[in-house]
Each structure stands twice: as C-alpha cells, then as structure tokens.
Amino acid sequence: MDWPVSVALARSVPELPTGTDWSYEVKLDGHRMIMWRTGDGVRLQARSGRDVTAVWGDLALAGQYLPAGTVLDGEAVITTEDGRISFEAAQARAASSPARAHRLAAQRPAHYIAFDALQLPSGDVRPRPYSERRAALLKLLAGLPVNTPIxxxxxxxxxxxxxxxYNTLHKRGVEGIVAKRTTSPYRAGRTSAWLKIRHADTIEAAVVGFTGTVRQPRALAVRLPDGRVALSQRLTTALATRIAPHLVPQPERAYTQGGDACTPVSGEVVVEVIAGTTRHAVVTVVRLR
Structure with a gap:
C-alpha cells in the first residue's frame, strides 16, 4: 500500500438506514488519522495526506506495539478532565509545533479510536467485507497492552x-453515528456504503482560496457540496490562526461566483460551515476539519 492512502468518507443522511446488513459506530469529535506501522516505526497520516507524526508523538509511540505491516483508519481524540471528548483540544494539538505538542501531550494524552483495518501483516484487506475487517481489527487490538491508548x-x-x-452521548463528544454496510469493501471517497447522521447543523466545504494574507487570512473561498464557490464571512482571529498554516497560495488570482477576488490555494483543506448560512452564498466557517 502506497503512502498516502485515500480515505473513505461517509455521506450525510437525515436518518439511519434500516436492515440487517448495517453496523452502527459512534462518530467521535476528533481528528481523522491513518496509523501506519512500518518495519521502521510508525507514521501518522491526516485525512489530507499530510504526515502528522511529529505532533501526535504519543500515539506514534503506542503504535509501536502493532505488528509491522498494519495500517489502521481511525480518529485521534483528546478528553477533558470530566471525560468529554474535546475537538478544541485536538485542534490545538494539530496546530502546534512539535515542541508545544509534546507539552500538550504530557497534559492531555491522546487516544486513537480505530474503526477500520486497511492492511494487516498478511496484506491489503480493503477488498474484504466490513464485517471481516471489523473482526480482524478487534482480534488485532486484543493483543495490545492493557493500558494502550489505541x-x-x-x-x-x-x-x-x-x-x-445518538440521543444520550452528544454532551460526551459523540457528534453522531456512522452506519456501515457489513458486506462492503473499503472504498476511498464518499460512498453510499457509509452513511452518517450528525447533531451539528454543519456541512463540509473545500477551501479553494482566501482573502487577506497567507499569515492572516481574512475570509475563505469555499466550494460547497452543490458545486458553488462562495466567500465566507470574516474569520475570527483564532480560526484564521489555525487555518493559515494549511494554506498553500498560488500566484494567479481567482474569483468566486459572486465576483469576489481571492488568492487560490492548492492541496486539500476542508472546513465546516454552518449549513443555514449557504443559501445566499455567504458562509460562516466554524472550524477546520
């Protein structure tokens, strides 16, 4: 399997599917992460394909106990003192320098919640049904130390x-439920075999440009799920600071469908926007995914 691997994504639906061929997983509010246990060590991959090993060193250390040749898909999460999963804490870790991330890890260690096995020492298991991959994942993790964060x-x-x-765990940091068809293979991109319902009234949008400077973006040009490109409202200072390191500007100029000029970007940067703000092509960005 070649680095980086493209991840499977769930489609949003208004309610959970019914039937005997579905498995339902809690959807945690953290950072999507692929854990690679190679013959030389552990590498951690963000959903975008970036190597994020340096800022999640505690999880890389835990991954050393996995057998070489293992590749897992999951979520890196951080809990508060009262046991609630905090997306803000995970966001702060992800946006830190390696030195600051090390200090944050000492204060609030991360956990890696695995929800799929992509590769085992025996080889690529993505073509196998979800039910078989789930069973293999549970067997694999049963062999880890008792106090493992994985x-x-x-x-x-x-x-x-x-x-x-879904109805009782929202305040604990469970943001929804993902339903997965038990007979389905693991396929990259959005698939009808993975469906999700979420509490938050938000949608994901790809960042295609920005206004302001790359060090302090003022607003984002985003591509909405219906294909429209719209300019966001002004970013908060905290949000602009988190997003700025992920923007890779291109030299030319670009324009939204509303005629707003912006600096285009390359790469895959995804943000969440409030769904109700997109009707008139003016969106409110709430966080970086």
Missing part, C-alpha cells in the same frame, strides 16, 4: 442501541 470504536448491529447512543 482502542476500537464502539459499534453495534442494533439500530435502537445506535439511536440511544
């Missing part, structure tokens, strides 16, 4: 149990 995501085949999780 754990399997909670899953059930009972839809009522999944709805109970």
């Amino acid at each position: 754990q399997a995501v909670s899953a059930t085949t009972d839809r009522d149990t999944a709805l109970t999780w």
